[in-house]
Amino acid sequence: MFHADVHAYLRSAAGDRAHRAGPFVIRFDEHDDAPPFNYAIPDDNLSPTDGDVAALVAAFRERDRTPRLEYVPRVAPELEEALLAAGFAPEGRYPLLVCPPREVVEAPVDPAVRVGLVTGDPELWQVAGVMNAAFEAPEATEHDVARLRGVLERGGLVAAAVDTATGGVVGAGQIGGPHAGVAEVAGIAVRGSHRRRGIAGAVTALLTRAGADAGITTLFLTPGNDAASRVYARVGYRKVGEMLHISLPKSRESGTAA
Structure with missing residues (x-):
């Protein structure tokens, strides 16, 4: 339940910068292309299609942003495999800490x-x-x-x-x-x-x-x-899970030479 609550928070935090591309909510900052201000959060328990991932990539590329996600793998366990198949690469796996x-x-x-x-x-x-x-x-x-x-x-x-x-x-x-x-x-x-x-x-x-x-x-x-x-x-603070940051560099897009 907590991990899904984190996803709900991240979607809410996108605020008026939120954009939906299929089963993803994307936070865009039109003034700042820094990665921490431009990322997607998947719907929970997502089973993504190739079309879903393609739509996600297109939404970022249209805004001249690097396609990337910040999410809790436990909440969308099938997503990472689909992203890796599309050329995405993990930026890092970070401990998710909480403190009552x-x-x-x-x-x-x-x-x-x-x-x-x-x-x-x-x-x-x-x-x-x-x-x-x-x-x-x-x-x-x-x-x-x-x-x-x-x-x-x-x-x-x-x-x-x-x-x-x-x-x-x-x-x-x-x-x-x-x-x-x-x-x-x-x-x-x-x-x-x-x-x-x-x-x-x-x-x-x-x-x-x-x-x-x-x-x-x-x-x-x-x-x-x-x-x-x-x-x-x-x-x-103590660890209760993991957050994955994962992105698609231009050179790794399908059809683009490495």
Whole structure:
């Protein structure tokens, strides 16, 4: 049930960027071609046809985006085989972690850093800058800030870690707008100058507690590497499944030379 709830959340999170291509809901960002903002979620228990996969690929190519999916294989167990046959290749398999909000563990943080929720544009600009720098994205733009405003408008939360000596934001994270009590903790980021000070764990713990206070009953996240997994484990997150990111590079499309 939880894994299907994650899919329902991901479809909901697509919001006004959602597009349906056969048995897939696709999130497109017309301003940003970065993979994390352009992906498909399959219908549950999907038995895809070749035509279904072709329609999915065409929808991405029409928008000059790389065809890709982010989904829980357990919810659509027949899909991966069909995608591999069409030339898709896994980008990564990531642990799906959860933490009951009331079971979050307090995380010690450098006393020179203050962690709290933010809503104002000046802080959101700094949060966007920290996130983009941490994930090697271009300089923050108005679109990045508008995306964070959208998180808040949908009932999500944005957190910032502030260096009390300079007043600058040095860490950040967010919870997406919840769907049926389910939401994702994402975008946990720390400036290189302030790493190894407990900031990522403190931001994650704060968001998890604040999510519970906002009525969110199930929080999940998908760490990108083992180091991040260890940070989240220290504040109470544990593995309950797996998320697959899989895409079709142009060179691997059917009929295209490798």
